[in-house]
Amino acid sequence: MEQYRGTTILSVRRGNTVVIGGDGQVSMGNTVMKGNARKVRRLHKDTVIAGFAGGTADAFTLFELFEAQLDKHQGHLVRAAVELAKAWRTERALRQLEALLAVADKNTSLIITGNGDVIEPEDNL
Secondary structure (H helix, E strand, O other), rough: OOOOOOEEEEEEEEEEEEEEEEOOOOOOOOEEOOOOOOOOOEEOOOOOEEEEEEEHHHHHHHHHHHHHHHHOOOOOOHHHHHHHHHHHHOOOHHOOOOOEEEEEEOOOEEEOOOOOOOOOOHOOO
């Protein structure tokens, strides 16, 4: 997976309230190609919010795959994240996707990577 030099996706939680925000920039190297991309989406009947860092097309593919896992596991965020991470790590075509996902519901916030990591950040950040 490519080393990211900079992107802005931020998640903050207080109690059952969580927000995820993104800078909206799509860049190639040091050049900003688009400044108003929607890097944050609502998924699974608006119960999950997700943001991405990395390749835009790859992230949209991962959003679709993650939402399918959420549907399959009745909205259970951790289970869907683990299943996505397993597929992302083991399926040859998915291993080429270069993006990270930050996902959250009212109870849990997670970062999902293509290395098979599902990380629950400390201190609700």
